[in-house]
Amino acid sequence: MDGFDGELHLRLLGERLLLSGASQDPLGDPLTGQARALAAVGAVARPVAQRVVDDYARARALRGQGGPAQSGPPPSAAPLPARRIAPGRRVIRQPTGDLEIRYAILGPTETRLAITFRSNARVSPDVARRPAGMPIGITTVPSISVTDDRGTTVTSSAFSGGGTALQWRGFLTLRPALAPDTGWIELYGERVVLGPDASDRAVTIDHLAEADAVERYLAQCLAVDSAQPRPRAMAHALGALRAAGLVDGADPAIAAIAAVYNALIPQSGPYLLPATLAAGHWRSLLARRGTTGGPRRALFVGATTPVFDGIRATLLDLTSTDDRFQCDFEIAGPIELGMAGDASLGRTVVTSGALDDLGNFYLGQPGTWGWGGGDGSTFSGTLDFWPALDPAATRLDLILTTDRARVTIAVPLTWDAAP
Numbered sequence: 001m002d003g004f005d006g007e008l009h010l011r012l013l014g015e016r017l018l019l020s021g022a023s024q025d026p027l028g029d030p031l032t033g034q035a036r037a038l039a040a041v042g043a044v045a046r047p048v049a050q051r052v053v054d055d056y057a058r059a060r061a062l063r064g065q066g067g068p069a070q071s072g073p074p075p076s077a078a079p080l081p082a083r084r085i086a087p088g089r090r091v092i093r094q095p096t097g098d099l100e101i102r103y104a105i106l107g108p109t110e111t112r113l114a115i116t117f118r119s120n121a122r123v124s125p126d127v128a129r130r131p132a133g134m135p136i137g138i139t140t141v142p143s144i145s146v147t148d149d150r151g152t153t154v155t156s157s158a159f160s161g162g163g164t165a166l167q168w169r170g171f172l173t174l175r176p177a178l179a180p181d182t183g184w185i186e187l188y189g190e191r192v193v194l195g196p197d198a199s200d201r202a203v204t205i206d207h208l209a210e211a212d213a214v215e216r217y218l219a220q221c222l223a224v225d226s227a228q229p230r231p232r233a234m235a236h237a238l239g240a241l242r243a244a245g246l247v248d249g250a251d252p253a254i255a256a257i258a259a260v261y262n263a264l265i266p267q268s269g270p271y272l273l274p275a276t277l278a279a280g281h282w283r284s285l286l287a288r289r290g291t292t293g294g295p296r297r298a299l300f301v302g303a304t305t306p307v308f309d310g311i312r313a314t315l316l317d318l319t320s321t322d323d324r325f326q327c328d329f330e331i332a333g334p335i336e337l338g339m340a341g342d343a344s345l346g347r348t349v350v351t352s353g354a355l356d357d358l359g360n361f362y363l364g365q366p367g368t369w370g371w372g373g374g375d376g377s378t379f380s381g382t383l384d385f386w387p388a389l390d391p392a393a394t395r396l397d398l399i400l401t402t403d404r405a406r407v408t409i410a411v412p413l414t415w416d417a418a419p
Contacts, residue, residue: 033236
């Protein structure tokens with residue numbers, strides 16, 4: 001990196017984008033992508049990179065070229081209000097389908113019930129898989145009355161979530177809140193017992209070495225680009241890191257990441273390094289790609305991490321199906337799940353994965369998600385993992401990784417019920 005001027009490199013790129021007249025790429029702005037990569041590995045100071053991105057975002061906007069949306073300072077991981085996250089799995093049969101209560105979040109101002117609704121309508125498989133605003137047979141969000149063990153009755157005021165024509169997954173919100181120590185609730189004439197918090201989950205935080213920053217950042221780009229539609233995080237990162245002299249094709253770790261990228265994303269372009277045999281956890285992911293036969297089971301996780309790299313995460317429950325598994329999550333703080341968002345380089349990129357006790361690795365991607373917390377400080381939704389969970393696994397480590405830290409939540413696979 002001797003003689004490399006990160007700010008000059010970014011400003012020359014910004015000038016080329018201005019001269020090209022091209023509008024912003026919806027899958028990722030090259031200037032923001034390269035600035036983020038250089039800042040992540042210490043090749044340019046983050047405030048300097050941010051200033052360059054902001055300068056050219058304004059210049060491109062004046063020329064009608066669009067550009068990534070500018071934003072104010074990202075929120076911090078503010079202390080969470082006192083609340084109880086309680087398992088309460090129960091399936092309630094209805095004329096139009098099955099309503100599954102999975103768990104409850106009992107906070108000071110509202111209670112949220114995590115639900116899955118499965119329609120019993122008979123449709124063709126292609127219709128069943130289509131995203132839908134409402135499941136077939138449901139024309140409006142139902143108003144559901146919930147009574148707690150004190151005799152207090154509250155009617156649901158909102159639903160958030162989404163799904164397909166046959167299945168919806170999300171939250172019913174109850175205001176005012178039920179008592180935080182509620183032992184059971186009743187709806188549709190059936191009682192749902194709320195259990196204790198799962199406070200026994202082992203949470204480990206590892207602070208990562210600066211020496212591995214390039215390899216780690218490229219691995220994050222690989223995870224981001226494996227989503228659909230595919231962003232261009234790897235292309236932007238390699239453009240910047242090659243210019244800085246930080247990418248060595250002879251480095252086995254870098255070559256292994258390139259090999260996985262070529263395997264996961266065929267015909268991904270000429271900018272990748274020569275493919276070599278991928279090693280480690282990635283090998284198991286490639287070997288099991290497309291496998292099915294995962295257990296159709298569910299369990300409650302309910303684990304909240306301490307603050308790591310400026311953020312805090314809660315993983316709520318885990319549902320395994322034939323070809324994948326997913327986990328509800330909340331993350332508070334200055335986060336970005338992906339690298340094609342706004343132009344703020346102060347947000348922490350978070351990627352997800354999982355590792356079972358048989359050595360199988362699983363790649364996670366955000367599924368349904370949205371901002372919350374009033375001030376936009378909380379990101380919540382689902383993380384979808386593939387391939388299918390190995391039915392012989394007895395333990396799963398859920399892993400969240402940032403530029404500088406990795407948090408692991410150990411989850412024994414003691415299943416609650418069929419999803």
